[in-house]
Amino acid sequence: MKRLIASFQPLFAAGILLVVLLLPILGLTPNVIRILFITFVWITASLAWNLLGGVAGQVSFGFAVFYGLGAYAAALMINAGVNPALSFVGSAAVAALASFLIGIPTFRLRGPYFAIATIGVSEAVRVVMNNISAVGGAGGLRVTERGIFHQTEHYYSGLAIAVLAVCVSLLIERSKFGLALRAIRQDEDAAADIGINPFRCKLWIHAIAAALTGVAGGVFADYAAYIHPQGVFAFSTSVTILLMPVIGGIGTIWGAVLGAAVVTIVEEQLVAVFPQVHLLLYGLLLMLIVLLEPDGLVGLLRRMLRRMHVDPSSRGPDEALWGRGRLEGREL
Amino acid sequence: MAALKDVSFSVPERHIFGIIGPNGAGKSTLFGVISGAIRASQGRVRFRGSDVTRLRSDALVHFGIARTHHIVRPFRAMTVLENVLVAVHYGRQSAKADAKAQAISALERVQLAPKARMLASALSLGEQKRLEVARALATNPDLLLLDEVCGGLSGAETRAMLDLFQQIRASGTTILYVEHDMKAVMSVCDRIAVLDFGRKLAEGTPAEIQNDPAVIDAYLGSGMLGTNSIA
Structure with missing residues (x-):
């Protein structure tokens, strides 16, 4: 039965992909397309964060830096007349470069100390960006529009980068590099004792995650047509990127995807229905999930499946680690 | 001092x-x-x-040069085989090509091959100590x-x-x-x-x-x- 479900997984993924590919043709309202587009952007960032935070166990509160730099890099390049697709590659390069500059000093710190350092770096970058008048300073940056606005084009760009992020995540999960990252998450010293260079591995996965996040920022900037430091570089951007995989199920690919979708849709709906108290409700929902289901939504689904006697042994090795009551200090 | x-x-x-x-x-x-x-x-x-x-x-x-730890430090959320496999991948290169075969032979040396698919956290202390030795051996x-x-x-x-x-x-x-x-x-x-x-x-x-x-x-x-x- 387990094997049956496993063999259905790619089929299931292909089915979802087909549906989202065809959705714009069905004549959805622009607002729905917009929400789906934002979901794709967040899925990309969520999967990227999950590579560093979930797989390699390095919890960063600084992903807004990569998102923002990617957004600004793309905006500046598009304004200079560069083809948007090429400018997204530029976003990835700029973000990856920044990840090395940040990672080289901060990865000398471990666990909570690393997390705190990333907050500091992120805030510093935001303040600096607020004051660089060449890129608009606190006033932000307008992205030159290229002819008529085609929302579906942006929709497909978003979909493409989300699929890219899933593919990168799957590749890493199945590679020996992925195995090394899991080893580092569980015990960095023991990983070094079998020949893994934890510092170098962390730098590389940080760069890959930053590149993906940068692309997400670039695609968003191209869509939004206006970006400003208080938005893309905001601390709340870092927190959102971190919360999506936590809500969905940290360390799992489908958890990061599901978390991003749920966060985007819930946030949009809450803003629309309860404009005054949406942040309060959002926080409450978050607390409920973290308290009642530490494995996230994927953990919840797994438990429901188990209860239906469908899939008793689906608990993968990684879920056993992140699961309730097993989160040992050393791993975080 | x-x-x-x-x-x-x-x-x-x-x-x-x-x-x-x-x-x-x-x-x-x-x-x-x-x-x-x-x-x-x-x-x-x-x-x-x-x-x-x-x-x-x-x-x-x-x-x-490889070491074991006084207090065992297996990668608890990995299977026994994965623990050793990652050591083969990142340890010193050996002449033999197939990483998985090398990992299994390291497990056979400590008599853990039958438990290769179990999670490392499910092993007894004695088995975890043997896994520790197997993992060090796997780095060649x-x-x-x-x-x-x-x-x-x-x-x-x-x-x-x-x-x-x-x-x-x-x-x-x-x-x-x-x-x-x-x-x-x-x-x-x-x-x-x-x-x-x-x-x-x-x-x-x-x-x-x-x-x-x-x-x-x-x-x-x-x-x-x-x-x-x-x-």
Whole structure:
């Protein structure tokens, strides 16, 4: 039965992909397309964060830096007349470069100390960006529009980068590099004792995650047509990127995807229905999930499946680690 | 304050070299210095003519030096096979190509192959200690540093472990063995160094150590060796 479900997984993924590919043709309202587009952007960032935070166990509160730099890099390049697709590659390069500059000093710190350092770096970058008048300073940056606005084009760009992020995540999960990252998450010293260079591995996965996040920022900037430091570089951007995989199920690919979708849709709906108290409700929902289901939504689904006697042994090795009551200090 | 002072010894190739000493003698510090976990303020560690004093533990592995931990540190959320497989991938390259086959053969050497698909956290302490040895072996070392691997094991488990050491030595790997368990050290080592208060008290074959008056006075006491050589 387990094997049956496993063999259905790619089929299931292909089915979802087909549906989202065809959705714009069905004549959805622009607002729905917009929400789906934002979901794709967040899925990309969520999967990227999950590579560093979930797989390699390095919890960063600084992903807004990569998102923002990617957004600004793309905006500046598009304004200079560069083809948007090429400018997204530029976003990835700029973000990856920044990840090395940040990672080289901060990865000398471990666990909570690393997390705190990333907050500091992120805030510093935001303040600096607020004051660089060449890129608009606190006033932000307008992205030159290229002819008529085609929302579906942006929709497909978003979909493409989300699929890219899933593919990168799957590749890493199945590679020996992925195995090394899991080893580092569980015990960095023991990983070094079998020949893994934890510092170098962390730098590389940080760069890959930053590149993906940068692309997400670039695609968003191209869509939004206006970006400003208080938005893309905001601390709340870092927190959102971190919360999506936590809500969905940290360390799992489908958890990061599901978390991003749920966060985007819930946030949009809450803003629309309860404009005054949406942040309060959002926080409450978050607390409920973290308290009642530490494995996230994927953990919840797994438990429901188990209860239906469908899939008793689906608990993968990684879920056993992140699961309730097993989160040992050393791993975080 | 120095944890170790004027400790000097050399380990001959294909030997099992034991280091013993009472609590606080500096065994673990010495082990940490050799394995790259502790930076020595003075002194040198040489391996096959190369100075390896300042190398980190991952670089040492590629030099052919692997270690185990006194308190077991398996990757608990990985299967037994994955624990060893990652060591094959990132350890010193060996001539054999197939990583998985190498991992399974390392598990076979410690008799854990039947449990390859289990999570490491599901193993008993004795099995986790064997996994620790298998993981170090999987990096293809020339020198294996073993830190109190017999602590907490039953009599039968200890005997099996000591047999394993003999097999490892027979396959060409040198062993440096730090241990609290006197009987284990005496029965398996070719040479032994005794530490006390951070200094080397004596060095020699097990028989020489057992009869060394300084060792008996300072540390062992009569009857501690569990043999008849001391009245």
